[in-house]
Amino acid sequence: MQDCIFCKIINKQIPSNIVYEDEKIISFYDVNPMADIHVLIVPKVHVESINELNESTLESVKYAFSKIPEIAESLGIKDSGYRTIINTGKDAGQTVKHLHIHILGGSKLPEKLV
Ligand code: 5GP
Numbered sequence: 015m016q017d018c019i020f021c022k023i024i025n026k027q028i029p030s031n032i033v034y035e036d037e038k039i040i041s042f043y044d045v046n047p048m049a050d051i052h053v054l055i056v057p058k059v060h061v062e063s064i065n066e067l068n069e070s071t072l073e074s075v076k077y078a079f080s081k082i083p084e085i086a087e088s089l090g091i092k093d094s095g096y097r098t099i100i101n102t103g104k105d106a107g108q109t110v111k112h113l114h115i116h117i118l119g120g121s122k123l124p125e126k127l128v
């Protein structure tokens with residue numbers, strides 16, 4: 015996807031602060047952190063949002079989820095806890111149209127989600 019900022023990060027056309035990468039996913043720090051630790055986990059396959067998932071692309075999201083504990087541990091927040099968020103569409107404030115999981119932690123998060 016030519017104009018997708020996360021595809022550009024995946025293709026190393028723009029830099030990011032990578033915390034984990036393999037052939038299926040990439041994880042990097044959010045450029046505008048909303049918590050002490052805020053990273054994104056991004057399946058490398060371009061899928062706009064949860065609404066566009068199919069059986070095949072769901073596999074990459076499942077794989078991304080399976081890697082959350084390992085990535086959280088590497089960030090030192092596995093046991094202290096963290097919040098996972100996936101925004102879908104306008105009302106949720108999704109700004110990047112490439113499905114991604116937010117991981118937020120590093121200190122006590124607000125109890126209210128919204
Ligand atoms: P969304 O609002 O779509 O759920 O989340 C998009 C996230 O991507 C935002 O938290 C935003 O700060 C982050 N973001 C947008 N552009 C870049 C970028 O170029 N680099 C990094 N590291 N994060 C980005």
Ligand code: ZN
Pocket residue numbers: 015018019020021022059060061111112
């Ligand atoms: Zn993309």
